[in-house]
Amino acid sequence: MPDDELLALRERREPDIVGKSKKLWRLDDGRCLIELIPSLRSFTYDRDEIVTDTGPLRLEFYERAAARLTADGVRTAFVRKVSPICYLADYCPAPPFEVVVKNRAVGSTLIKYPGLFVPEEKLPRPVVKFDYRTDPEDQPIAEDYLRALGIDVDELARLARTVNDSLASWLHPLELWDFCLIFGTAADGAPVLISEVSQDCMRLRHADGSSLDKDLFRKGAGHQEIVTAWRRLLDELR
Structure with missing residues (x-):
């Protein structure tokens, strides 16, 4: 699916999963679209805030880290960046x-x-x-x-x-x-x-x-x- 269609998905339907730092839309091909929520939380210090500009910085770091890990033989779910705050990933249920x-x-x-x-x-x-x-x-x-x-x-x-x-x-x-x-x-x-x-x-x-x-x-x-x-x-x- 082209990137513009993936991003339009966010407007057409509600996410399948909403966490504290991400929204996730499942796709028919076994993958998912993930949008970062620029939230920062600390239970110990009782602080929970939206820090808007952190989203793109997180995803840029993650994109580079995933490439390095893949080169070193670690299988990751990351597929590609779709926008400054969205990426395509293989979908696997998260364990508790x-x-x-x-x-x-x-x-x-x-x-x-x-x-x-x-x-x-x-x-x-x-x-x-x-x-x-x-x-x-x-x-x-x-x-x-x-x-x-x-x-x-x-x-x-x-x-x-x-x-x-x-x-x-x-x-x-x-x-x-x-x-x-x-x-x-x-x-x-x-x-x-x-x-x-x-x-x-x-x-x-x-x-x-x-x-x-x-x-x-x-x-x-x-x-x-x-x-x-x-x-x-x-x-x-x-």
Whole structure:
């Protein structure tokens, strides 16, 4: 379907799925059109706002990240960008859990397990954990629960580490502190990365120590400061 017809679909019918950061329209060919909602949310800091200019910045980063991951052998749902805030993707239902990779002791590591780690210390090896996705806050879930559901936890952990290696190499000298992923299952039974990979789902630091991700929002930065930092990130990758 041509891009103009895909975009017109948004006017003809309501989306099939509306989340906090995306709208999704299913297509007859097993794909879907996704429109980004430029929302930023932080449960910990009780902040939920629309930051208009972040949508195109997220999608530009995701387009580049998906190309790099594909080149490194990671199967992603991303097909192509259709507009500054819309993209075409293979449709796979999202499971109720996500995979989180931690390279440093930040975020939930410090909140859930106070006193175990020095804040922001580099971990001796990447930590992979699984979180059950539920409102208002995601919760850690034991891997054996997922195994009881027939999920190949070891394979998902392996893929998550592959994504970590790929992104860290691509982003260097920027430092990837942590990120989250969602893996769906393709029609052939293979796992496929269906979540957006962007500044909205990771912690990323410049060599000068400044934040280039949603931590700016978490810590009270204004909209323009966030947009400026995210544009700087894309400039660093050119």
